[in-house]
Each structure stands twice: as structure tokens, then as C-alpha cells.
Amino acid sequence: MTVFWIMTALMAALAGLLVLAGARRGADAGEVVTPAVASAELSELDRLKARGLLDEAGWAAARAEAGRRILSARRDAVPIAAGSLDRFWVLGGIAAAVAGALVLYILIAAPGLPDQGYQRRVDDWSTRLDTLQPPQIAAVVAREVEQRPYDHQALTMLGMARSGAGDPIGAVSAFRRAAALQPDDAGSWIRLGQSLVRVNGGAVSGDAEAAFRRALEIDPGQGSARYFLGEAALARGDAAMAREMWSPLIAAMDRADPDRLQLQARLAGAGS
Numbered sequence: 001m002t003v004f005w006i007m008t009a010l011m012a013a014l015a016g017l018l019v020l021a022g023a024r025r026g027a028d029a030g031e032v033v034t035p036a037v038a039s040a041e042l043s044e045l046d047r048l049k050a051r052g053l054l055d056e057a058g059w060a061a062a063r064a065e066a067g068r069r070i071l072s073a074r075r076d077a078v079p080i081a082a083g084s085l086d087r088f089w090v091l092g093g094i095a096a097a098v099a100g101a102l103v104l105y106i107l108i109a110a111p112g113l114p115d116q117g118y119q120r121r122v123d124d125w126s127t128r129l130d131t132l133q134p135p136q137i138a139a140v141v142a143r144e145v146e147q148r149p150y151d152h153q154a155l156t157m158l159g160m161a162r163s164g165a166g167d168p169i170g171a172v173s174a175f176r177r178a179a180a181l182q183p184d185d186a187g188s189w190i191r192l193g194q195s196l197v198r199v200n201g202g203a204v205s206g207d208a209e210a211a212f213r214r215a216l217e218i219d220p221g222q223g224s225a226r227y228f229l230g231e232a233a234l235a236r237g238d239a240a241m242a243r244e245m246w247s248p249l250i251a252a253m254d255r256a257d258p259d260r261l262q263l264q265a266r267l268a269g270a271g272s
Helices: 002-025 035-050 056-076 086-108 118-125 134-147 152-164 168-181 186-199 206-218 223-235 239-252 258-271
Strands: none
Touching (some): 002 086, 118 134, 186 206, 206 223, 223 239, 223 258, 239 258
16 A cells, blocks of 8 residues: 555656646747748749749749748747746646545545455455356356366366356367367367357357367267358358258257248258
């Protein structure tokens, strides 16, 4: 907590110095055009015309452009006047902002709360699993996996927890490790493929397709693998492969099932 207050004071002081430095410099006054400079520029244009280096049209255009530039510079060159009390107003504003932030911190935050390390929080979460949010559950399971890195069930639970916490990339990592531990478990490959689909925004990537094919090799009755492999086939225009994947699914569904009718309609559309 002491370090926090030291850093807060240093940042407030630095902000004050930056504001004061900017106020002292003021805004850039821009180009200052005196009457002598303006007269010399217009006279030079007249000499160029007299020597034949500028025709009538070019001379008129150059004088008009010079006039516009001179008028613009004079209009923008507004002197900045700083009063003798301005620095005190600036310092007062900085002090008020710091004091307001401190008051808000005291009213809204908990300045007397002691620091609590991450591992201590995980210890606390592990004693009340029924009240945790998905990210907290994932943190508790992740620590279990650290203690049991070759436990297939723990890795599977970690993948499911991360998926529920909205971390599909973390879920892919956990399911990939679980599949590597038990390569003959079709469920591990299914979960890996589904997580890869989520990471890819719903599209069946090459890695996901390979995972689903591996699951189907282990267990030809895996309906989820057949569904996603059919999706991948339709995405690349392979209607025959999609029909091969989905026909067993369609045959196993009730004739009135809306999902069955949807699959049939998509196959019919792909074949037309």
C-alpha cells in the first residue's frame, strides 16, 4: 500500500509539471508577418513580372495567394497574454483534481483492505465452488492441473471450465493435452475439434477437421464428428462427402425433427 501511495504522488507531480510546462510555453503563435516582410514579398513579385519571368495571369495569381497567406498569418498571430495569477489557477486545478480523486477512492474503494495474493484468492475460491463465476472455476481447476499435469480427467475439466469462461483458446490448449494423453479417446478429439471451431468463429478449420476425423476413426458412431465434417465438406463444395457424413444422421432422426429437415434441405441445395 505504501508503494501505491508513493507512485500516486509521483504521477500527480509529473502530471502537474507537464501541465505547467505546457501552460508556460503557450500555443505556437505561428508565422509572424510584419508590414516590411509583406511589402518586400509583393515588390519581388512586381520585379519578376517586369523582367518577364511572370506573365499577367501568373503575377495576378501569385499576388492573390500571397495576400491570402499574409492575411491568414496576421489573423492567426494572436498574442497570448498570461496573467500574474494564472499559475496559481493552474496549480489549484491540479490540486483539486488530485483531492477529488482521493476523496472518490476513500468513498468508493476500500483503502484499508489488505493486499491479497492471487494464490490466496484461489485458496478461498476452492472452498466455495458453488458460488464461483466461470473464470474463477477455471482458475481453481488450472491449479489442480498444475499439481496433476498428466491427469486426463483434470485436463478435460480444465478445458470445459475455460470454455465456459469464454476462453476458447485456453480450452483448445487443455483439450489438446488431454487428447495427447489418451489418443484413443474419441471424446477428447470431439471436444478439441469443437473448441477449434469456436476459436475460428464457427468455421471448421483444417485442425478441427483432423480432430473430428480422428474421433470418427476411433468411433464411427460419433454424430458430432459427422456433423462438423459435413459442414466442412459443404464449405469447400464437396456435396458427395457432406451426403456421406450426414446420411447416417438423417436416417437416425425422427422424420418430423426440424434438424433432420434442415440437413436434408442443405444437402438438396448443395446438390442442385
